[in-house]
Amino acid sequence: MSDQQLLEIVKNALIKSPWVSHLNCGSCNGCDIEILAVLTPRYDVERFGIKLKGSPRHADVLLCTGSVTRSMAPRLKRIYNQMADPKFVVAVGSCATNWGVFHNCYNTLGGIDKVVPVAMYIPGCPPRPEAIVFGVYKLLLKLASLDLEKQEEKDSVSNLTQEPIRSEEVTT
Amino acid sequence: MKISMEEIKKEVKTMESRELSDQTPVLRVEPNRLLEEMRKLYDLGLTHLSTIIALQVDNKIQIDYPLSSPLNKKLAPAIFVETIVSMDKPKISTIEDIYPSAVTYEREVTDLLGVEFIGADHRDKLLLPDDFPDNLYPLRKDYTGKELQQKLDELGVGYNPTIPLKEEEDYxxxxxxxxxxxxxxxxxxxxxxxxxxxxxxxxxxxxHRGIEKALEQGTWIKNLYLIERICGICSSAHQLAYVLTAEKVDKILDQVPDRAQWLRVLVSELERIHSHILWYGVLAHDGGYDYMFHITWRDREDVMDLLEMWTGNRVNYAMMTIGGVRRDIDENLRKKMIIKLKKLRKNISKHKEVMEKEKTFLARIKNVGYLSKEDAIRFGAVGPTARASNINFDLRKDVPYAAYKEIPFKVYYRSEGDVYATMAVRLDEALESVEMCLYVLENLPTGDIAIKVKTRLQEGEAHTRVEAPRGEDIHYILSDGKNAPYRHKVRAPTLxxxxxxxxxxxxxxxxxxxxxxxxxxxxxxxxxxxxxxxxxxxxxxxxxxxxxxxxxxxxxxxxxxxxxxxx
Structure with a gap:
């Protein structure tokens, strides 16, 4: 099997059934209960093949909430590094996107993209479950148009102080 | 023998006594007599320490201990014991021998204001990151929030991926x-x-985000929305505690219209229903009973719909404002709500029937995590946790706020003290809350929903304790007449x-x-x-x-x- 074929298989697995892991980086809990609501009978994302996993090592997508407290930043980085490539981060909620209501709080850094590259932003305080489902669906569309060979170099963000990569750069 | 507040005041040797804007008595004692007086107060029945409030006033640090009694109804409203220490190496004796729950509160004060507690074991940081500078105390007035943020950014707190992770447990x-x-x-x-x-x-x-410091930089109105985001699940409980405290400071609490107070109860009770269903659903999930988890969360969507119909949002409702509430209920909505609530009552009764009888599930929760009544009192348990240990105490009943005095309801408590009891109490409470909502909707007074309030509040200080879904939630505000609080202290029930x-x-x-x-x-x-x-x-x-x-x-x-x- 050639490398190209292997990548095709990986990509197919990713689009058909992305496994997500969830991480609270100092959120108020609002986004977290909405993410949970997404899994329950009314919204039920499992019908798209999306499954919430306990360990980031098993996950393709990391759903992050919160404006990243200073205690959590190194841990977020560490967890991101634990995930296997190709990996994608989704920032759920206004404060994960761009600090939001916590912009005056000394112990926050101001968004997931200050620490790790983010592939998709879902705004809202908190985003409705429909918005989260839509966001994940958009991510799947992006994954479908992905060139995995280029992905690797862009994911090697090893330094926290490095400029974060915006969503367009990550996926195109 | 049930002792009253007046007798308590006579017992304690105070330097001076004063009152907060809400008539809460404050007994100021000398720092070196604190331990002795606290022991005396504990023996007199003031067994519950709500939190420790510390703040910088000029060059001194003022420390307040709100005490109350869960058993003696005469002492249910809090009484403040106050002491003042100097800013230069502030020291005070620990009270953890008398009130074991003081440990977490004292560690918090050490972290945020740098007060040393004499007699306590060596304590690590509780709230702040490990690489936070040692002699920087966020809640002192040396820096504003912005300056603090810049300073921390310069030092690289949190940015450095190789921070000194202490021992192996930091993994x-x-x-x-x-x-x-x-x-x-x-x-x-x-x-x-x-x-x-x-x-x-x-x-x-x-x-830990540093909300208390950020509140000092906001305005009274902006803070409404930040307060709400302390916690997304009990957002309206925090907001209610905040607006009640602000109204007490501004002395306008008695002018708030009746309809507003009743609507405040309605949103609080709807929130309690959704929070309790959420909780016992997740309990079922943790116990390996996933079927029940999905059933309960399916039915929970009904109460989320109710909240959304009225407030426009599923979480963080933004309903309270200083002087009233922000959205009214019309006749059409009222009828819809009653229909949905009746459906909800039926569903919760079903949950109750199944969860209290399912044998395999009961095997996981009966006789697990036992907490006796004495221990619950000694460790300062609050809310459903305390009520599951046979303590008949509910702030809605014993220190009524908003319109709870006028609404009939029953306080449920159980004697088992195990995890099963905490579940049974919450199931009963959820059902009772549905009844309360129906009562509110059927007997809603007419009139305005809010009064006009100035953007600056008067000088003064006040505190409020409300019964959040998880228990007692205390807010304390000191206003110096500017457009933001001088100090705002929040203690959420989980702590x-x-x-x-x-x-x-x-x-x-x-x-x-x-x-x-x-x-x-x-x-x-x-x-x-x-x-x-x-x-x-x-x-x-x-x-x-x-x-x-x-x-x-x-x-x-x-x-x-x-x-x-x-x-």
Missing amino acids: VMAVGPQHPTHKEPIRFKFTVEGEDIKNVELRLGFN ANITSLMYRFKNMQVADIPMIIRSIDPCIGCMERVTFVDAKTGKTKEISGQELISKANRRYRLNEKIKIFEV
């Missing part, structure tokens, strides 16, 4: 297990001997329940950990990963919360022993 970290409600970061370190739990240590602060939670692990087994942690409905999350320490060899090992839950389920289902350490 322990919150990673999402299967369900986000027990997703917030908190770390427990268990010491085990075989399968028995011997000791447990705790580290908080992964979710009060943490001390008793640690005690519940005594003599329990590893398989019971998920259920016991769930029992207090932790708002700052459940354990994600736990560290186990072998009591004999001192070896440590970490496993994730999800792994632990599945191990615990296998233990009960297949009677398979949990092996943490290979023998």
Whole structure:
């Protein structure tokens, strides 16, 4: 099997059934209960093949909430590094996107993209479950148009102080 | 013998006594007499320490201890004991021998204001990050929030990926297990001997954002929205406590229209219903009863719909404002709500019937995590946790606020004291809340929903305790007449329940950990990963919360022993 074929298989697995892991980086809990609501009978994302996993090592997508407290930043980085490539981060909620209501709080850094590259932003305080489902669906569309060979170099963000990569750069 | 407030005042040797804007008596004692007076007050029945409020006034640090009694109804409203220490190396004796729950509050004060507690063991940081500079205390007035932020950024706190991670336990970290409600970061370190739990240590602060400092930089109106986001599940409880306190400071509480007070009760009770359903659904999930989890969450969507119809949002309703509420209910909406609430009543009754009878589930929660009445009082348990340990105390009944005085309801409490009792209490409370909502909708007074309020509040200080879904939530505000509070102190119910939670692990087994942690409905999350320490060899090992839950389920289902350490 050639490398190209292997990548095709990986990509197919990713689009058909992305496994997500969830991480609270100092959120108020609002986004977290909405993410949970997404899994329950009314919204039920499992019908798209999306499954919430306990360990980031098993996950393709990391759903992050919160404006990243200073205690959590190194841990977020560490967890991101634990995930296997190709990996994608989704920032759920206004404060994960761009600090939001916590912009005056000394112990926050101001968004997931200050620490790790983010592939998709879902705004809202908190985003409705429909918005989260839509966001994940958009991510799947992006994954479908992905060139995995280029992905690797862009994911090697090893330094926290490095400029974060915006969503367009990550996926195109 | 039930002693009254006047007799208490006579007993204590005070330097001076004054009152807050809400007529709460404040007894100021000398720092070196604090321990003695506190012991006296405890013996007189003031057994509940709500929190420790510390603030900088000029060049001094003022420390307040709000005390109350869960058993003596005459002493249910809080009384403040106050002492003042100098800013230069502030020191005060610890009261953890009298009030064990003071430990967490004292560690918080040490972190944020740098007060040293004499007689306490060496204490690590509780709330702030490990690499936070040692002689910088965020809640002192040396820096504004912005300056503090810049300074911390310059020092690179949190940015440096190779921060001095202390010992091996810093690898322990919150990673999402299967369900986000027990997703917030908190770390427990268990010491085990075989399968028995011997000791447990705790580290908080992964979710510490510094809201109290940010509140000092906002305005009275802006703060409404920040307060709400302390917690997304009990958002309106926090907001209610804030607006009531602000109204007490401004002395306009009696002008707030009746209709507004009744609508405040309505939104609080709807929130309680959704929070309790959420809780027992997740309890079922943790107990390996996923079918029930999905059923309860399906039915919970009804109450979310109700809240959305009225407030426009599913979480963070933004309903309260200083002087009233922000949205009214019209006749059409009222009728729709009544229909939905009746459906909800039927569904919750079904949950109650199933969850209180399902044998395999009961085997997981009966006689697990026992907390006796005496211990619940000693460790300062609040809310449903205390009521499950046979304490008949509910702030809605005993220190009524908003319109709770006019609405009939029953306080449920049970004598079992185990995880089952905490579930039964919450099931009953959810049903009672539905009845209260129906009563409010059928007897809603007419009139305005808000009064006009100035953007600056008067000088003064006040506090409010409200019954959030998880228990007592206390807010304290000191206003100096500017357009922001001088100091705003918040203590959420979970912090009060943490001390008793640690005690519940005594003599329990590893398989019971998920259920016991769930029992207090932790708002700052459940354990994600736990560290186990072998009591004999001192070896440590970490496993994730999800792994632990599945191990615990296998233990009960297949009677398979949990092996943490290979023998």
